[in-house]
Amino acid sequence: MKMFFRGCLIAALLIMSGCASSLQASLHQSVYASQAVLTASETLASEYVSGTFGKPDDDKVQKIIAYDTGAWNALQPLVRDAKSGAPVSAMALTTANAAVHAFQTYLTDNHIGKQPQ
Secondary structure, three states: OHHHHHHHHHHHHHHHHHHHHHHHHHHHHHHHHHHHHHHHHHHHHHHHHOOOOOOOOHHHHHHHHHHHHHHHHHHHHHHHHHHHOOOOOHHHHHHHHHHHHHHHHHHHHOOOOOOOO
């Protein structure tokens, strides 16, 4: 009977470790997706700041810098971990995603990245 329980315990641990590696793979993919969104947002922001869409508003430029810095600082440690194969915290990823989303939302709400009509 002890062998049966020991076997069940080992099987459960193997299954859980498989789930954990699958979860980490999913978290790593999410990190890379967030990085892509941040890169696209930074491209639009850079074009706005450089005057591609007309004279940039100084207040908006300062807010862009603040949002971008917050998103960058939250996401970069996760990118580093994902690239090295280290575990990524789901909570840290949620925080980073919120920062990237806030940056993207600010750009959208202020029509940054759209040609003036």
